[in-house]
Amino acid sequence: MNYRNILFKGEYILRKNFINDASIDAENLLSISLNKTREDILLNLETNLNQNEIKSYISLINKRKKKEPISLITGKRYFWNSEFTINKHVLTPRFETELLVEEILKIFNKYTNFSILDIGVGSGCILISLLKERKLWRGTGIDISSLALKNAKINAKIQHIDNRIKFINSDIDKFYGNKYDLIVSNPPYISKIGFNNLDLGVKNFEPKKALYGGIDGLKIIEKVIKKSKIILKNNGLLALEIGKGQSNKVINSLKNNGFYVSKIVLDYQKIKRCVFARKINEKF
Numbered sequence: 431m432n433y434r435n436i437l438f439k440g441e442y443i444l445r446k447n448f449i450n451d452a453s454i455d456a457e458n459l460l461s462i463s464l465n466k467t468r469e470d471i472l473l474n475l476e477t478n479l480n481q482n483e484i485k486s487y488i489s490l491i492n493k494r495k496k497k498e499p500i501s502l503i504t505g506k507r508y509f510w511n512s513e514f515t516i517n518k519h520v521l522t523p524r525f526e527t528e529l530l531v532e533e534i535l536k537i538f539n540k541y542t543n544f545s546i547l548d549i550g551v552g553s554g555c556i557l558i559s560l561l562k563e564r565k566l567w568r569g570t571g572i573d574i575s576s577l578a579l580k581n582a583k584i585n586a587k588i589q590h591i592d593n594r595i596k597f598i599n600s601d602i603d604k605f606y607g608n609k610y611d612l613i614v615s616n617p618p619y620i621s622k623i624g625f626n627n628l629d630l631g632v633k634n635f636e637p638k639k640a641l642y643g644g645i646d647g648l649k650i651i652e653k654v655i656k657k658s659k660i661i662l663k664n665n666g667l668l669a670l671e672i673g674k675g676q677s678n679k680v681i682n683s684l685k686n687n688g689f690y691v692s693k694i695v696l697d698y699q700k701i702k703r704c705v706f707a708r709k710i711n712e713k714f
């Protein structure tokens with residue numbers, strides 16, 4: 431069987447199982463399974479595959495037909511400037527989360543010497559990306575999931591920043607750290623209804639702990655705000671990613687906890703996605 435025919439077969443199986451972008455996924459999976467670029471494949475459609483190659487390609491197609499995300503099949507995802515290793519214990523880094531990184535880098539120049547905390551560090555994508563860009567910063571990443579932290583540690587090592595980063599396995603409720611200049615968090619913020627309606631590719635393959643934020647989705651965000659009030663330095667910045675429709679409640683909670691909201695950033699769908707707030711100096 432040649433590349434043309436196996437692609438046709440792969441696409442047919444995916445289409446029959448209602449996978450959007452069946453043709454692109456079929457091509458990507460062939461490129462992953464043969465370890466060749468898509469261009470290499472599309473320019474050599476008459477090349478034949480051996481039996482082992484066919485078997486390994488069909489096994490990837492069978493995973494994808496059950497909606498397993500391509501990033502989990504490959505165990506890799508690109509975020510900001512680096513490729514991250516991921517697995518089923520961490521949230522696959524999302525494009526909109528890059529907005530948090532982008533905005534933080536705009537606010538703080540490379541001469542700052544900061545201690546930063548990432549609450550719910552997951553794969554480590556936010557904290558590691560920031561530390562790679564800001565060589566003087568030191569970071570702490572906490573997560574309730576020890577398996578997520580194992581993954582984050584691997585990424586910190588691959589990116590050669592493990593000497594400036596510390597990981598702690600803790601519920602945010604039980605964490606008592608030093609005072610930080612900057613706290614960043616992309617907490618789980620999906621509501622009960624939102625969780626029940628999630629795409630099966632997300633619901634069945636990504637960790638519930640990383641997604642579900644209680645009945646209204648605000649449970650962990652609230653905890654992050656309350657804890658930040660204690661462990662953020664005066665005038666320190668809290669940078670949060672939030673869900674659709676949560677901005678008013680989050681802004682109110684920030685105000686009630688002694689924060690001044692300095693900026694809100696919209697995502698590519700014009701949803702209020704990131705909130706930046708300064709802790710008001712307690713002495714005044």
Ligand SMILES: C[S@@+](CC[C@H](N)C(=O)[O-])C[C@H]1O[C@@H](n2cnc3c(N)ncnc32)[C@H](O)[C@@H]1O
Nearest residue numbers: 521550551552573574575601602616617618640
């Ligand atoms: C939405 S994921 C974010 C992962 C990563 N920071 C990112 O942006 O891709 C939320 C993370 O928070 C962690 N988490 C959930 N509840 C927590 C809690 N109470 N305390 C600490 N971490 C928690 C989850 O295990 C998960 O890794």
